[in-house]
Amino acid sequence: MTDVADRFATSSDGLRLHYRDVGRGAAGALPVVCLPGLTRTAADFEVLAAHLAGGGADGPPRRVLSLDYRGRGGSDHDPDPSHYSVPVEAGDVLAVLHDAGVPEAVFVGTSRGGLITMVLSTVRPEMIRGAVLNDIGPVLEPAGLERIRGYVGRLPPPRDWDDAVRTIKGYAGPQFPGLSEADWLHFARTTYAERDGTLVGRYDPALVEALRALDPAAPLPTLWPQFDGLAGVPVLVVRGACTDLLSEATAAEMVRRHPDCAPLTVPGQGHAPLLIDAPTLARIAAFASRCDGAPPAPPLR
16 A cells, blocks of 8 residues: 655745655655645645556656645645745745655646746756646746636635535636546545535635736746756646647747657646546656656756
């Protein structure tokens, strides 16, 4: 049976940070660090973590860490909402990896987690041995950001799990035409938690302040320099076929300008692919195996 443990690290400003530690990993197999999206948590990676930790035809058993940033999941909420930012959360990731004793890993970053991965590549490149960027790139499409702004922090708590599924279908249905009813229930159970008989979101409602600070009329800065920080390691760009956040043009440019970057399109899913279907799980496991044999990126001088 795969080892699973919930652990806690301490951030630089004293907050308790939750992470899930799955598997022990075979000798020579790099650990995998999973970083969730803006309002998402370690729960998003339960299926992927079990697949990677179990080993099998797709690769050796691996240790998998899945993180909750501050204000999400089992981590402390921050009394100052301005700290819900990519640079601060990148620091939280470093605190967790120090606590876990992980000096290098393959990173799987969904949405905001991919932004954090790119930022870390510019300050700690030697820590990243490979990167899976799940439906995120250096250019964020305004339409996708506006859609996310339209529902984060604005939805009433669902009455039960059926209502939770209906709620998620209400804002994500067009993005995920390929999901089964079982997939939608999985989506709901990773979006909400049951506490004292009530379903509640897995994030601090004050997180909406991070979105309010964005000016929809102002052009967003691109992150090509941060993406270029990954030039020394393999990259897999996962893109949902129905996404409105990562354009085909941006994904193609990422592949064109990176010396070792492969694309993967997930049919019937949008932002962001759930990483629970068999072909995607197998591709990520095979990618991690490739990273085992790739040389590490040189440290900053």
